[in-house]
Amino acid sequence: MNNRYYYSLCTALLLTQACTSQQENITDRPTQATAAYLDSSGREDEFSGGARMITISTPKGDYKVWTKRVGNNPRMKVLLLHGGPGGTHEAFECFDSYLPKEGIEYYYYDQLGSHYSDQPNDTSLWNTQRFVEEVEQVRQALGLDENNFYLLGHSWGGILAMEYALQHQDKMKGMIISNMMSSVPAYNAYAEEVLGPQMPPEVLAEVKQIEAKGDFSNPRYMELLLPNFYTKHALRMPVEQWPDPVNRMFNHMNQTVYVQMQGPSEFGIRGNASLKNWDRSGDLPKIKIPTLTIGGEHDTMDPKHMEWMAGQVQNGTYLYCPEGSHMAMYDDQKRYFNGLVNFIKDVDNAQPKN
Template identity: 25%
Template sequence: MKWIAAFAALAFATPAVAQADDPLDWSAPDQELRVAVDGGEVWVRVNGDLEADAAPAIFIHGGPGGTHTVFGGLISMADERAVILYDQLGSGMSDRGGDPATWGVERFVDELEAIRQALGVERWHVVGHSWGAALALEYAAAYPQHTASAVLGGTYISTPHWILGTNLLIRDLPDDVRDTLIACEAGRAQPGMNCDAATAAFYRAYNGRADSPPLSPAARRYFGQYNGRGFNGQIYNTMWGPSEFSARGTLVGYDGTPLLSQVDGSRILFMIGQYDEARIDTVQDFLTLTPGAEFAVVPGGSHSFPMERPVETEAILRAWLARKD
């Protein structure tokens, strides 16, 4: 789930033609506010009209410990509905406060509801990515009256399923990379094995592919102005652990799949990249557990598809949100 550092490194380094932006993408917010939550204040930005007929959409970033910047190329959707971005407590532009003992799913869901109340929004779409997908599902189950739809992007909703999926993906890598990663994860790395290089190879395959377009000049400026203190590795390590391939933190036993039978499936969209860490067959199993739900695959995208393929991502989201208003 720790995608942002891997993708950003590739995006800044790749010598290719930068992707073009809509004039609204990577733009300054129409409104900024800080919302008090348990442990501090979270930074929230809004583009577009919160009073428009179309329900607003709040975008929930991954990590844990990531930032809202993954969604900067989707701000142009504000021409149809209000687009709400925020940094979860402890990362990006939000306060670094909070007791690590409270870093759990419930606290981050409460954070979402505090934002809704502060903005005076009655009903909105919750669009989650990676770890944010778990929060979107949890929110939809806890607050169905306020949920127009939930998008479970880069679908992490269960640690056991995620660990099984990433370990299956390791076996699809070249033999030397596979053997190195397996040895490194087991604490049996031999002299000459480069664990960091093998992990980077995994990322290039599934989480920020080498053929991804680099960040545009507008995106680079945005990162400089709105990335705040960036990714918070302490949150990631506390809640998840040191690597994508094994969970040792507070999320080690997390499994939100029972919620799939409790939500309105007709208002659930699973969405992943073609080469996503969230494996297609795993998400198809989730789909089976969610009657009426839909499934979208972003062509050419990895787990970082919102930044790699913003045009395709936006097209899918626009159509889905319009149908579920």
């Protein structure tokens, strides 16, 4: 081979490799939007990776609640209200697989009494209005406002979101009520008339017998409910396949808060539970902000009622999850998050840009 030709060929190959390598490096770099989303420079919570304890005032003194921010977006910020009452943010951890790639900022938050926050023993703190006041203090501390603040409440969190919106919707950009009805009496009727009869008669009879005795600590109660109720209406997969975040949430449930407000039964809210008569169905037309309701076909809550709710608020949308149960964010996950992301972005696109 001619030496001159050989050297020219080598030079061309080296230049090609260098260009290819440079092109790959450019391609691998985060986009400007991604870089901005991941940049926590100058944020109060930069040192702790987004985690932050917020001091709240209550009639019984000051306490701290745990929050954690994920991402940066000045126009789309979602505060997550977990279920229970007395549950934790952990069940929401699947949001990490969907919201960051859409550039949506969101906040995990354990309400007072929940695992990552202070857990005072004073039972007078466990009432809906006190929780509403807590959410308002958290909102202020996080700097959320009507230009960016979306509130997502799941199950009990949905009750809390509705109560908050009825008092503070002027500070909100949008609301998502996930898997929660607007009336506990209507929920009780659905559990009694629809969900109960779906169980084998002999199982339902034994469950009712245990409940009539108030023997809720009997291992047989959960032995009956797990295969005949939970895996059909709470999370539709075998218990041994339940995701780790869900198991941790259940393990960390504050039973004192849960039983006081929700009661010990899994068939509705009864007994001395403080939420037994809660009903905001007649107040839904007062809600003006864009609102998404989410219901699953196999939910513990009536999906038709949740569709009806979307028609009662002034600017409502309904997301139906045909494969979903009460935790549709897991058992109808892609449909759930596609609908959630579209709602948030539609509301954002409808708002005039500054």
